[in-house]
Amino acid sequence: MNLGEKIRYFRRVKNLSQQELAAGICSVPYLSKIENGVTEPSEEIQHHLAARLDISLNYLNENEIIHNFVSLFHSIYLRDYPSAKDKYYALINLPPRSVDEDILQKIFKSIYIMMTTEEIPGVESLLNEVSYIEDVIKGQKAFYYFLAKGLLSYLKKDFEEAIKYLYKAEKFLEEYHHQEWEKGYLFYMIGLTANQLYYSIVGLEYTKRALDIFEKSYYFRRCADCRVIIAIIHLRIRNFDESVKQLRLAETIADSFNDKELKGVIYHNLGGIANHKGETHKAIELYIKSLEAKEKEPLFSKVMTIYALIKEYEKIEDNEKGLVLIETWLDQVTENPLYREYELHFLYHKHIFTHGxxxxxxxxxxxxxxxxxxxxxxxxxxxxxxxxxxxxxxxxxxxxxxxxxxxxxxxxxxxxxxxxxxxxx
Incomplete structure (x- = not known):
């Protein structure tokens, strides 16, 4: 990206017109020539333009810039949220000094928000601000950009779009020698997304590759995440014994770390196995245990279990418990458009429990x-x-x-x- 492109980029980011940027520094036609690469401004004009944009137009080493942001990503990956929070605000509160830094700041701000909250308001606009810059999809930044786009599409439940972006990110793994944990996380996300698309073979392949990386680095919590995905895929092909085996291995890890959220996920999936074996009352017990374990977790970690429990109450025609569960959670799913699917499910079952x-x-x-x-x-x-x-x-x-x-x-x-x-x- 040449000097003129950098000036144009930050002028748009700062939401300034050419007239506003040029005022008192140079003429608008001259600024236009600078932005289009037709002319090279004097050092004095460069200095004044940089001061008004509050940036540095000097070259900064991209690898050094990326290192700081990758350190933030690593803390999120490790689920060391206090450390991640400190690194996040230290980086975000600094005004970007270059286009590369501004682009990376937006990308990693998006990743931080999505991985720590699973919320997406504001994330799309951040990524859109850099998407029109052709340079953003080149070089080492491209891996993180496509990973962020994949995460965004996944959270929007556009799984086909998500896996396309994640595959694009995969192409940059070897070229830029990313760390093993970065590879593991990408493979995990591809496996997770493939599972949502019912691509069982792809899901197993990538999840096992991620599991191998996590086991070698002794990151057992991520190993447990992988085993849950493998269990779900085996449940899908009705290999119940292997599914239970994988969940019990994950449960051992959850017990070791007293990870209640993970135990909630495991109980949910054991409930799913009981459901598909026709063991309705056992499924109900497991779904209730799942909700108890996830009591302090946000709604997104509980809503699938709530819906699964509602369906089990319909099977045994326990209308009273079904209605109580729906009334307890309906307002919360209605408030967030991301839960529109569950709002419709809940409303349908409310009709059933009320009118038959x-x-x-x-x-x-x-x-x-x-x-x-x-x-x-x-x-x-x-x-x-x-x-x-x-x-x-x-x-x-x-x-x-x-x-x-x-x-x-x-x-x-x-x-x-x-x-x-x-x-x-």
């Missing part, structure tokens, strides 16, 4: 709100469950044409799942 199955109220809600949302997002797992319910309702009310329509849509959803390699819903 196959009623006009629940079917109208499904047709008008629930199904369109999941259709727009191609959520075939949920659609394969909900379509037959609507089809059965119309069949029971002797509206056979409409029943046939929804049964056909259910078949198509199951076919899509089969193409993805999903063996159960």
């Amino acid at each position: 199955k196959h009623n006009d109220s629940s079917i109208n809600f499904m047709i008008k709100e629930l199904l369109p949302y999941f259709e727009q997002r191609n959520e075939w797992v949920h659609l394969s469950i909900y379509y037959p319910i609507v089809g059965s309702y119309f069949e029971n009310t002797q509206k056979y044409k409409q029943a046939s329509k929804y049964y056909s849509m259910a078949y198509n959803a199951l076919r899509r799942l089969h193409d993805l390699g999903v063996t159960y819903v």
Whole structure:
């Protein structure tokens, strides 16, 4: 990036017009020539422009700049949040002295926010500010940029977009000799995302590669995270014994560190195994244990377990407990658009617990709100469950044409799942 490009970059970042930057320093046409690389300004004009932009136009070693930010990333990776917080504010409170530093500051600010809070407000605008700079997708910065974009897409539940960015990040691993822990974290994220996409083989491959790196560095908590993913994939292919084995190995680590959040994740997945083996009451016990272990955790770590427990209460027709659970959490999921999926699930079950199955109220809600949302997002797992319910309702009310329509849509959803390699819903 030449001098003119740097000046133009920071002028846009500072939200200044050419007239505002040039005022009292040079003419607007002259500034335009500088930004377009047509002319080289004198040292005096460079000094005045840099002062107004509050930057340094001198070259700074990119490797030295990256080192400080990678140290922050490493603390987050280790889940050493007090250290990460100190490093974060030390770096963020310093005004960027160069374009590289400003770009890295935005990228790592995004990574810090996402990895410590799993929240995304403001993150997209930070990454958009640097995305139009062609130079950002070159060099060592590209790895962190694509990793950040992958994390953002993952948290937005756009898993197909997420894995594309993570694969792009992977291309920079060997070229710039990233550290083993960085490779491990990227492989873990690819495995995690592949799992969400039901790419079982890819998920297992990358998660095992991450696990191998974490075991060699004795980072056992990350090892436990990997074993949970491997357990979920084995559950998906109905290899229950291997799934339980992986979860018990993860539980040993959770016990060693008294990690209640991890134990909550393990209990949730053991509940999932009990559910798919038809052991409803055991599943309920495990989901309740999961919520107890995650009591002090934020909503995003609990919402899947809450929904799983609601479904188990529906199975045993315990409407009272189901309604209490929904009323306890519905307002919280409604407040955050990221939980729109769970809001719809909760509202559907509220209809069921209140009015019973196959009623006009629940079917109208499904047709008008629930199904369109999941259709727009191609959520075939949920659609394969909900379509037959609507089809059965119309069949029971002797509206056979409409029943046939929804049964056909259910078949198509199951076919899509089969193409993805999903063996159960």
